Amino acid sequence: MGFADLLEQVGSTGRFQVVHTLLLCLPVLMMASHNLLQNFVAGVPPHFCSAHTNFSASTRMSAAEKLHITVPIDANGSPEKCRRYESPQWHLLANNGSTDPEVWEQAALRGCDDGWTYDERERSSSIISEWHLVCSLRPLKSMGQTVYMGGVLVGAGVFGALADRFGRRVLLTMSYLLMAVSGTCAAFSPSFSLFCLFRFMCGMALSGVVLNSFSLIVEWIPTRVRTVIGTGTGYCYTMGQLILALVAYFIRDWRWLTFAVSLPFYVAFLYSWWLLESSRWLVLKNKPEQAVENLRLVARYNGRQADGEKIDVEMVKSSMKKEMSGCKSSYTTLDLFRTPTMRKMTVCLCAVWFSTSFAYYGLSMDLQKFGVDIYLIQVIFGAADIPAKVIINITMSYCGRRLSQCGGLVLAGITILSNLLVPYDKQMLRTCLAVLGKGCLAASFNCCYLYSGELYPTILRQSGLGWVSMMARLGAMVAPLVLLLGEYVTWLPGLIYGLVPVLSGVAAFLLPETLNIPLPDTIQDVEDRGTGRISKTEKKEAIFLQDNADNLLKQTS
Known part of the structure; x- marks a missing residue:
């Protein structure tokens, strides 16, 4: 008996999981607004x-x-x-x-x-016209986005490590508040330097929201629905891109637009106090009493109070005896590299996350270059994610995570490279290829979060996700700087954006498969499955879970 059995006893897909997941996904709708806000607040007017x-x-x-x-x-x-x-x-x-x-x-x-x-017929104001970031000051536009992504990078390292030590929920609550306050301050900044400072803080907060929301979702749901829930979370980000285009269309002043996309995080901060800490994490941190209390609350909310009352501290300890014995008092980022399988896995995931983010933001952060109305191209780019994530959901469920991750990156790279061969005056074809490449990268991002969460053990899941997320933000920081190379060699940025995903797709193929395999809780669990082989018992469980997943997909379709 393990934590998965305890979760089944209190209701693994009941009302609590539905409400809990929805509340965690709602702020994700506004994440895209902050990530891609630069397209509207820093649009360069004639x-x-x-x-x-x-x-x-x-x-x-x-x-x-x-x-x-x-x-x-x-x-x-x-x-x-x-x-x-x-x-x-x-x-x-x-x-x-x-x-x-x-x-x-x-x-x-x-x-x-x-x-x-x-x-200013298109937009009533922007940070470009506010602080004259043109001509000799033109590079400051890219620097503003780089500073923001630098905040996301720092936040990934800080909030990832702190969450494994102090818990997911408390760091998530702090991240909501930081996002709301720093976003408001950025909206009314009197200078460009202060604007960059507060955008840096917004980036840090965004990392805390992403990492802790995903872990709280994954650690409260059973294995059989992880793919569906993970894909659904990805769709929230996709819808956020469409929401950003709609809000930016009606709010043309950059200050009020920045303030508008920050307001929802005040609401998220207020209701985040209702969210429950992960019982799986509480047990591994030697807090079984609080874990039992949370499990009983879940059982009560799911209408299984009698089953919840049967769970006590001794049952929880015996259920996770192996996992607790394999845990030491504290872990650091160095533990991601100490053992062979963890080291290989972390290096490959770093390449995957870096390249996905690098190419994604390289395509998404300069929409004016397509010569199409910026609101329309934002909607097209956002809509492209919908079919891409449907396809990646199907391939992850039937072909596995590894092949899906590899295929998404390689196809994205080939599409971007193909665009180099299209004449510049064929804007329609160039835009279609860019949309296809961006859809593949969005699908790759969707796979990244789920795949990495399944690869890393519970005791290091936040630290692992924080580390690879730092690599993603490093890629996002470098992406706008690479665009500057286009002023000297026009085709060079496209060549770089295309080659990097292809090379990282090869690295993704070296990762172990996690399709329908229970989440690892300790480093030893990861090392045991390092060869990609599983025991006979696990094979039987995997077949059982695959059957359940197939039935679930048929019902949803």
Whole structure:
């Protein structure tokens, strides 16, 4: 008898699990809003140098005429973005608006000393127009997203380790509050440096929300429904992308948009006190009394109070005697690398998470390059995740996690590389290939969370997820910086974004399969299954679970 049997006794798929999972998934809807917020708050509006300060405002000229005599035209026939004439070129008006380069080429030019004029018909404001992050300050746009992802990276390491020591629920509650407060502060920041600081804190909070929500979901549900629940959680993130496009469409001011996507976390903070700590974790942390209390509460909520009253401390201790004996008092991140199987597994997962996040945010963080309405492309990119996650759900259930993870990464890489061969003027085909690649990466992300949670043991699950999540955020930090290479070699970012997933897909194939195998609780459990082989008893259990999973899929379809 193990924890899975105790969970069955109190109702493993009852009303508690439904409500508990829904409450944990609701904040996930807004996670995409913060991850992809940069597309809207940092959208670069059309801009050009402002007219000279001593330019007569009383001059009876149209705006087009004023622009014509103060700003030169670039090679594409558009006003220069970062240069203007040193003095108004009145003779251009005498030439009937001629734009012949010979007329103005010899005129003295200088930078935008009097600032910029922005076309804000699309959005009423952005951090670009607020703090003039254009021309020489243009790299600061990418730095803002890199700082945010740096916060996600730090948060993954900090909250992952703390959650294994102090519990999932308390860290989740703290993360909700941190996200709400730091998001509000970012919305009303008076300077770009403070904006980056609070966005860094938002990133830290997001890691705490992701890691602890997933662990609380997985550790309160039985093995047979992990795939379905994991996929459902992924769909919440997908829906969040569509919600972001809708909210951004109606809220065009970047400050109020940032505030709007932070408000729901105040609500999540309030109801998070109702959530229960993982009894599995409590037992392994030598707190069986509290674990029994939580199990009885679950039984009562599921209408199985009589069965819950039969559970006592001795029963819990005897059920998890093996797991408790294999646990030491404390673990560190070094335990992820001490033993051969754990070390190999962690290295491969680092490659998988890094490449998935690297390519995903490389495609998602610069939607303006597709030449399509930004709200429409955000909806298309979000909608692409829906069929992708349906397919990955099916392949994970029938072909296994390893093949699904490998296939998603390799296919994404091939799609991105194929886009390099498409001429730039074929925007429709380029967009379709990008959407397909992004869908594959979203499916890979969906598999990542479930697969990693099944690979790592309970005693190190948060630390393991925190570590690989740090690698993902490192990839997300590097992604916007790679885009800057495109200013020197246009095809280089696409080549890098495509090759990295293909190489990591090979690494994914070295991981052990976890389809319908019970969650490991100790490091020894992981080492025992390191060869990928399972005992006869486990094989029988796996067949039983597979049959149940098949029936469940048939019922849901």
